[in-house]
Amino acid sequence: MPNRTVFFVSDGTGITAETFGNSILAQFSAKPRHVRRPFIDSEDKADKVVSEINATLEAEGLRPIVFITLANESVRKVLTAERCKGLVMDMFASFIEPLEKEFGIKSNHRVGRFSDAAKSEEYNDRIEAINFSLAHDDGQSAKNLEQADVILVGVSRSGKTPTSLYLAMQHGIKAANYPLIPEDFERGHLPSSLAPHKRKCFGLTIDPERLSHIRHERRPGSKYAAIENCRYEVREAEQMMKRSGISWLSSTHKSIEEIATTILRDIRPDRLIY
Amino acid sequence: MPNRTVFFVSDGTGITAETFGNSILAQFSAKPRHVRRPFIDSEDKADKVVSEINATLEAEGLRPIVFITLANESVRKVLTAERCKGLVMDMFASFIEPLEKEFGIKSNHRVGRFSDAAKSEEYNDRIEAINFSLAHDDGQSAKNLEQADVILVGVSRSGKTPTSLYLAMQHGIKAANYPLIPEDFERGHLPSSLAPHKRKCFGLTIDPERLSHIRHERRPGSKYAAIENCRYEVREAEQMMKRSGISWLSSTHKSIEEIATTILRDIRPDRLIY
Known part of the structure; x- marks a missing residue:
């Protein structure tokens, strides 16, 4: 063309x-x-x-x-x-x-999707969700986790942060996210602050090769980025999610839009009429 | 209906x-x-x-x-x-x-907007923009400001953070944001790290009554939220933006989508074909 x-x-x-x-x-x-x-x-x-x-x-x-x-x-x-x-x-x-x-009625020829809605309840909910997701990014805070609609878990750089922000911005969903780190694998169970909220947890995993590539861009040559370490973390994280009975998907070939849509379909937060 | x-x-x-x-x-x-x-x-x-x-x-x-x-x-x-x-x-x-x-050609009946695009350059640019905007939220870092497409300035709670994240997520725009704080007003000029980047700065202002309302939700009864203080900060911020010759708009009655669209129209970042 x-x-x-x-x-x-x-x-x-x-x-x-x-x-x-x-x-x-x-x-x-x-x-x-x-x-x-x-x-x-x-x-x-x-x-x-x-x-x-x-x-x-x-x-x-x-x-x-x-x-x-x-x-x-x-x-x-x-x-x-x-x-x-x-x-x-x-x-x-x-x-x-x-x-x-x-x-059987005429349309109101309203201009734009947001013209009257700018400061509507729906809009304010979205802004509040963004603030919540930011405050609960990367396990920063275990406060008010009961208010979260969704809690994403997964190894560092598996796509949790952009997905949380997308859920908040597009759908007004309060999405916290928690990294799964080597200490969790040694202890062998989910971070204990998540235990009461397992129903709302959703896991992200990622292909170890892809993960290593992403981490190398951030910290070239580090142990953190080494392929053996990425394989170890991903394997442990997937086993932990399986044991805990939480749903998960691989972000490797998925966009944040697709991940978010799948999460909403599977978790169906109460606040969303699905 | x-x-x-x-x-x-x-x-x-x-x-x-x-x-x-x-x-x-x-x-x-x-x-x-x-x-x-x-x-x-x-x-x-x-x-x-x-x-x-x-x-x-x-x-x-x-x-x-x-x-x-x-x-x-x-x-x-x-x-x-x-x-x-x-x-x-x-x-x-x-x-x-x-x-x-x-x-004069058949469509390819491709499924979805993202199916092949998930890990495309455009997609990766968006993810990078989200990471950049997060790292440069609320004046956290003056590092790599030359990479920013847009730098939002304005008093605390004028809408900078959600707008920055929206610009990154929707448009792949690297949007830093900097709060204007009482120290800046006493000094009487923009934070000095912004001086070389004035061309990329865009201001947000907000109605003092609305600002006071928002701040009271966050810190009830504080001086920070008091209407006199909000009036002072907004007046000083607007004067500073005027003196510095940077464009600005009021977020009071605008959604983040509308603010972002206006910024892109006015600043026209080089990376966007407008």
């Missing part, structure tokens, strides 16, 4: 337009140039974007692809008018109408 | 289906029950979901809304067949076909 420019045009942050556009574009082998145009909330601003789109066609000789999420009718009309020479993918037009019919 | 059940069905994590569905549903005043069904990658699994959808219609008397992102043709057909009694919103069908025509 030849190089193309892709525009993401939205009256909000454009996050929806971009998530949506990226997942569509992932179906094609392409690395198009991204142009983000958020906060397009007037006909005037929309008109400028159309000029940009048309100038891009002139310069590149290829129709830009334009993903739009515009709730305001009159702003949307500027982008979908004939003057706009891009190939417009209009998320709202395709789906709002059938829903209006189904619900 | 009466209560409805909404299904998000995907062969990947379902994040796209849910982001997409939520922004459509935000156009209606509704708090539907969410049912997530990720990793539906076989006709068998799809068939089970259809049974669930139909059982929900039976139980509730209202057609469930079903957002699907399914790349596999045969799996998709199970959901879009007549047997499925939900109102199906098919993101791919509406947009993949016109793009195949435009590009």
